[in-house]
Amino acid sequence: MLLWLFQQLGQDIRAFNVFNYLTLRAVLATLTALTISFIVGPAVIRKLTALKIGQSVRTDGPQTHLVKSGTPTMGGALILVSVTVTTLLWADLSNHYVWVALATLVGFGVIGWVDDWRKVVEKNSRGLPSRWKYFWQSVIGLAVAVYLWQSASLPSHTELILPFVKHGTIALSAFAFIALTYFVIVGASNAVNLTDGLDGLAILPTVMVASALAIFAYVAGNAVFSKYLGLPFVPGAGELAIFCAAMAGAGLAFLWFNAYPAEVFMGDVGALALGAALGVVAVIVRQEIVLFIMCGVFVMETLSVMVQVASFKLTGKRVFRMAPIHHHYELKGWKENQVVVRFWIISMMLVLIGLASLKIR
Amino acid sequence: MNATMMKRSAGRFGGDSCDGGAGTLWRHQNLPVRFWIISMMLVLIGLASLKIR
Numbered sequence: 001m002l003l004w005l006f007q008q009l010g011q012d013i014r015a016f017n018v019f020n021y022l023t024l025r026a027v028l029a030t031l032t033a034l035t036i037s038f039i040v041g042p043a044v045i046r047k048l049t050a051l052k053i054g055q056s057v058r059t060d061g062p063q064t065h066l067v068k069s070g071t072p073t074m075g076g077a078l079i080l081v082s083v084t085v086t087t088l089l090w091a092d093l094s095n096h097y098v099w100v101a102l103a104t105l106v107g108f109g110v111i112g113w114v115d116d117w118r119k120v121v122e123k124n125s126r127g128l129p130s131r132w133k134y135f136w137q138s139v140i141g142l143a144v145a146v147y148l149w150q151s152a153s154l155p156s157h158t159e160l161i162l163p164f165v166k167h168g169t170i171a172l173s174a175f176a177f178i179a180l181t182y183f184v185i186v187g188a189s190n191a192v193n194l195t196d197g198l199d200g201l202a203i204l205p206t207v208m209v210a211s212a213l214a215i216f217a218y219v220a221g222n223a224v225f226s227k228y229l230g231l232p233f234v235p236g237a238g239e240l241a242i243f244c245a246a247m248a249g250a251g252l253a254f255l256w257f258n259a260y261p262a263e264v265f266m267g268d269v270g271a272l273a274l275g276a277a278l279g280v281v282a283v284i285v286r287q288e289i290v291l292f293i294m295c296g297v298f299v300m301e302t303l304s305v306m307v308q309v310a311s312f313k314l315t316g317k318r319v320f321r322m323a324p325i326h327h328h329y330e331l332k333g334w335k336e337n338q339v340v341v342r343f344w345i346i347s348m349m350l351v352l353i354g355l356a357s358l359k360i361r
Numbered sequence: 362m363n364a365t366m367m368k369r370s371a372g373r374f375g376g377d378s379c380d381g382g383a384g385t386l387w388r389h390q391n392l393p394v395r396f397w398i399i400s401m402m403l404v405l406i407g408l409a410s411l412k413i414r
Contacts (some may be wrong), residue, residue, distance in 0.1 A: 023412045252402070253398075254397055255394065259398075260390060337390075
């Protein structure tokens with residue numbers, strides 16, 4: 001919206017042409033999302049508290065978590081509003097990738113909202129039944145996958161890129177591309193949701209991965225840089241840097257309120273949406289494997305649940321004291337803050353490794 | 362009202378004039394992270410100066 005306005009003004013006053021630069025708009029998007037979340041955040045928390053939209057805490061979890069009962073949840077709605085408004089303000093709205101990313105964010109947000117609403121407001125402990133949750137996630141994931149396959153204009157837009165390998169590409173069939181895209185979007189969404197169990201644990205890795213993806217999007221959308229770094233050129237993908245920057249800004253501001261001891265939780269509405277958004281951006285900029293590396297903490301949390309369930313069903317024994325793995329470390333005696341900050345450090349290292357793939361190949 | 366219900370209604374920052382400021386201390390535990398966030402924002406602004414001039 002603002003880009004269009006500044007382009008009109010730029011015809012008369014050349015200074016406004018500075019807003020055509022992606023980098024400047026990305027920085028402004030981060031600051032805008034930060035500002036919106038900081039201004040609206042306290043009011044949202046007050047409103048959620050007044051409406052008694054408080055998290056219920058699992059009684060079989062660590063006993064130290066019982067004190068969290070009643071903390072307002074569904075704060076992810078704040079992130080969603082902030083990212084959506086910021087993207088609408090600063091991105092080029094004629095770019096179809098921007099709309100795909102926004103639709104994914106909002107679509108998964110709605111699924112999370114319904115789940116949270118049923119659990120917290122209607123006091124239905126099951127929330128949205130799992131099969132319906134996965135059904136709607138699959139509908140959106142498959143719709144996005146099919147659309148991206150149909151709209152691909154170059155073979156490189158559907159190839160799987162192998163990081164750290166020079167000219168490492170694997171051509172994908174329609175089925176393979178759609179299956180991979182579906183797996184990345186739905187998998188990332190659920191992985192972030194599983195990780196969101198300690199104060200601030202999910203949001204800062206999300207911010208870091210979104211920031212790294214902003215760089216990948218910028219490079220993929222730039223013919224010169226993508227050629228120099230040996231990455232696929234995806235015209236228009238650069239605008240996703242605005243979307244990622246907005247996620248980073250909104251996420252950072254949310255961490256302000258979500259840091260231990262959290263004043264608000266993001267709930268499924270935030271976790272499902274942010275994970276799916278990371279997934280769809282990674283698919284568009286062709287960095288699925290790099291996303292897998294950078295989201296290592298989310299992957300580890302998901303694997304711990306899968307291993308725990310499989311082990312218990314097959315042998316009747318548990319591998320971890322409790323799954324997801326952050327609870328395992330808590331029960332081993334680590335303080336909540338220690339688990340969170342150590343997982344952040346791991347996430348930071350993994351994001352650095354992912355970024356190194358830009359140059360090392 | 363039992364202890365659990367009191368916790369639920371008061372949230373994590375519950376406390377009154379008799380708690381010796383425990384509620385306030387509890388709340389201020391997030392100061393380090395908030396200072397990191399401020400620091401991160403300042404680093405971002407510093408990095409932006411690479412391009413904005």
